[in-house]
Amino acid sequence: MNPRSAVDLAQALIRCPSVTPAEGGALALLAHVLETAGFAVERPVFSAPGTPDVENLYARIGTQAPVLVLAGHTDVVPPGDEGRWTHPPFSGEIVDGVLYGRGAVDMKGGIAAMLAAALDFVATRPDFPGSIAVLITGDEEGPAINGTVKLLDWAKAKGERFDACILGEPTNPERLGDMIKIGRRGSLSGTLVVHGKQGHVAYPHLARNPIEGMVRLLAGLKATPLDEGTDHFGASNLEVTTVDVGNPATNVIPGEARAAFNIRFNDLWTPASLEAEIRRRLEEAAGNAVSFEASFEDTNAVAFLTEPNAFVGQVQDAIEAQTSIRPALSTTGGTSDARFIKDHCPVLEFGLVGQTMHQIDERVPVAELEQLQAIYGRVLEAYFAG
Numbered sequence: 001m002n003p004r005s006a007v008d009l010a011q012a013l014i015r016c017p018s019v020t021p022a023e024g025g026a027l028a029l030l031a032h033v034l035e036t037a038g039f040a041v042e043r044p045v046f047s048a049p050g051t052p053d054v055e056n057l058y059a060r061i062g063t064q065a066p067v068l069v070l071a072g073h074t075d076v077v078p079p080g081d082e083g084r085w086t087h088p089p090f091s092g093e094i095v096d097g098v099l100y101g102r103g104a105v106d107m108k109g110g111i112a113a114m115l116a117a118a119l120d121f122v123a124t125r126p127d128f129p130g131s132i133a134v135l136i137t138g139d140e141e142g143p144a145i146n147g148t149v150k151l152l153d154w155a156k157a158k159g160e161r162f163d164a165c166i167l168g169e170p171t172n173p174e175r176l177g178d179m180i181k182i183g184r185r186g187s188l189s190g191t192l193v194v195h196g197k198q199g200h201v202a203y204p205h206l207a208r209n210p211i212e213g214m215v216r217l218l219a220g221l222k223a224t225p226l227d228e229g230t231d232h233f234g235a236s237n238l239e240v241t242t243v244d245v246g247n248p249a250t251n252v253i254p255g256e257a258r259a260a261f262n263i264r265f266n267d268l269w270t271p272a273s274l275e276a277e278i279r280r281r282l283e284e285a286a287g288n289a290v291s292f293e294a295s296f297e298d299t300n301a302v303a304f305l306t307e308p309n310a311f312v313g314q315v316q317d318a319i320e321a322q323t324s325i326r327p328a329l330s331t332t333g334g335t336s337d338a339r340f341i342k343d344h345c346p347v348l349e350f351g352l353v354g355q356t357m358h359q360i361d362e363r364v365p366v367a368e369l370e371q372l373q374a375i376y377g378r379v380l381e382a383y384f385a386g
Helices: 006-014 026-036 108-124 148-157 210-222 271-286 310-323 366-383
Strands: 040-042 045-048 051-055 057-061 067-073 098-100 131-137 164-167 179-181 186-195 237-244 256-265 291-296 328-330 347-349 363-365
Touching (some): 006 098, 006 366, 026 057, 026 108, 045 148, 067 108, 067 366, 098 366, 108 131, 108 366, 164 366, 186 210, 210 237, 210 256, 210 271, 210 291, 256 271, 271 291, 310 366, 363 366
Parallel strands (some): 067 131, 067 164
Antiparallel strands (some): 045 051, 057 131, 098 363, 186 256, 186 291
16 A cells, blocks of 8 residues: 555555544554554543543644644444445546545545645655644544544643644535535424313313414524524524424324424524523524423534635636636534534534535545645645745
8 A cells, every 4th residue: 555645545444444433443554554654653542420431542743833733533423225336435446547446535535635635745855844633533423422523632741732733525516626514504403282172082172282482482482583694694594303292193192292303503693592592592482382391402513604814726727727616615514523623713613525425335436536636736735935
């Protein structure tokens, strides 16, 4: 294997069955490659009650500022029915110029391109003015409790300070070069319970149907938009994901109705301010007619924005120089570990085209891996040029 080749490194990583939370040999592989190139490598393991222990990796080369962080995750989602794969999910086979395997896109391919570019850079520029840090977790696809968030705090406690970060998540919707993520929406989930009184449908005066109250409350939640969006974010959206009364009988008025909802929110809100607004809307809709309870799950998925700056511009320039496409700056999509990194330094996300991530036959064209490595190489040259 040539570790300065994104294709070779991606193949080797895919062959490591690192389904969350298993390390699967992926971090051991990266540790060996990085140590051989002169990086100082540490592999802290973090734990929390009720969650699996998770191995992580931190590496650094250089002792001076500025410090550019290359971040990602080696854990992958389960492959599903392996018999449905055209090529085995952990084989890393290349067929007709396409690399197949779980994690090819999300995001072993991105890590391979990123680190291959870094290894090539430090080999050809051993006296570059600054430092490169590598932050890899095995807990992004899982609970995200014992991974990046703790790894960052661990590094900070050791005195590590960072100036900028690229997270190699797949960001492009159609073509390599389409999109950089400069922020993410937050996510807040809640449960709504409406209390009624069970009874016979023939005697409604002796019962109270909670479904009517639930309809009233949900209508109140959706009656007006949460906001109209901002310059960089679309409007926040609330989606009801389940409504259930657990009632198999058609002649019984149920005693309780439950609904679950999720809100993807922009940077006009915090989880606390959003919860307060939802409770206000429920109280207003309920009046004195509906008895209900609302609860909210704890969340570490807050909305954030990396304001377009010189570093963002450097990455845009590098992408355009390599692909002839000027990437859009976006905050769309779900959550990522960037929500933790943003507390330590400005962060943006750029990686592969995400169309096959988490799917059967996840795959990436070899040419795209090579092109992504070239883009990361251009970013490193520009960043450390001054």
